[in-house]
Amino acid sequence: MTTTGRRALLAAGAATGAAAVLTGCTSGDGGARRPGAEQARAERVARAEAALRKRSVTTARTLVERYDATLAAHPPLAARLGPLRASAAAHVQALGEDGTGARPATASPTPSPTAPATAAPASVPADPAAALGELAAAARRSADAHTAALLTAPPEYARLLASVAAAGAAHAFLLTEGARP
Numbered sequence: 001m002t003t004t005g006r007r008a009l010l011a012a013g014a015a016t017g018a019a020a021v022l023t024g025c026t027s028g029d030g031g032a033r034r035p036g037a038e039q040a041r042a043e044r045v046a047r048a049e050a051a052l053r054k055r056s057v058t059t060a061r062t063l064v065e066r067y068d069a070t071l072a073a074h075p076p077l078a079a080r081l082g083p084l085r086a087s088a089a090a091h092v093q094a095l096g097e098d099g100t101g102a103r104p105a106t107a108s109p110t111p112s113p114t115a116p117a118t119a120a121p122a123s124v125p126a127d128p129a130a131a132l133g134e135l136a137a138a139a140r141r142s143a144d145a146h147t148a149a150l151l152t153a154p155p156e157y158a159r160l161l162a163s164v165a166a167a168g169a170a171h172a173f174l175l176t177e178g179a180r181p
Contacts, residue, residue: 049154053095056149056161060092063142063168070135073124077132084171091164136175143168 067085071078125131146165150158 048152049157052149052153053157056146056164057092057096059142059145060088060095060164063138064088064092066135066138069124070131073126074128074131077128081135084174087167088171091167094160095164132175136172139168139171139175143172 064085067081067088071081071085125134143165146161146168149161150165153161
């Protein structure tokens with residue numbers, strides 16, 4: 001074999017190898033590849049986090065709706081409940097960030113007349129003290145749910161949940177013990 005022949009053979013071999021590598025990169029399915037184990041795991045984690053965020057937003061929104069129902073039944077409590085309700089509405093917005101599709105809760109102490117109707121919360125007692133007691137119990141349930149969610153939350157979201165849970169516990173205190181002389 002001559003020198004030219006060897007060079008031609010090496011060049012042809014290199015071209016064939018390069019073609020094989022390029023063919024491996026672009027398969028007949030348009031370049032799509034089956035997700036690897038790591039990608040599948042990342043997708044499962046993302047779905048679980050999205051579900052956790054949705055549950056957290058729903059829990060916070062339920063508390064806001066409970067505040068709204070109590071305010072509608074007992075307008076004289078607006079001065080006392082307004083700031084707590086605004087805080088709970090801010091929690092809905094904070095927990096619903098990152099594309100969860102949470103509808104923002106308004107910061108006003110009374111429900112907006114143009115807001116879409118949602119499922120009616122439990123009835124509010126006619127006695128203001130009993131209504132405050134039930135609202136405090138709802139705040140405790142909300143705080144407990146956020147605390148339980150900490151176990152599966154990613155670190156950054158867990159810090160937010162811990163803050164919201166602490167605020168819910170403070171709301172429960174202010175609605176019951178904090179009002180006593």
